[in-house]
Amino acid sequence: MGKWENGMAADQIAGARWQKARASDAKNDCIEVARLSENEYAVRNSRFPDGPALIYTKDEFDAFIDGVGKGEFSNMAV
Structure with missing residues (x-):
């Protein structure tokens, strides 16, 4: 990892361009994803945009x- x-x-991930699913509701109940590099992605909770981010490799994300x-x-979306 980098x-x-x-x-x-x-908020410490400079230059991250966060993308949220269009299905997010008015309360921002969604996750956001940012591609950090050719081989790394970050995921954060859209309700807490300054909170912690989880970093994944391209292989993990794929x-x-x-x-x-x-x-x-699908069994988790109950």
Whole structure:
């Protein structure tokens, strides 16, 4: 990983361009994702934009997106 660490304050990630799903409601109940580099992504809670961010490699992020696309986490949306 690069200069970012898991759990660091999201507002300390200079230049991050956060993207939120259009499905987010008026209370900002969503997560936001930012691509930090060619091989790193950050995820934060949109209700706490200055709070901690989790950092993932491209392979980790791709595996998660693949699982979402295949419905592997659908049981959690109850």
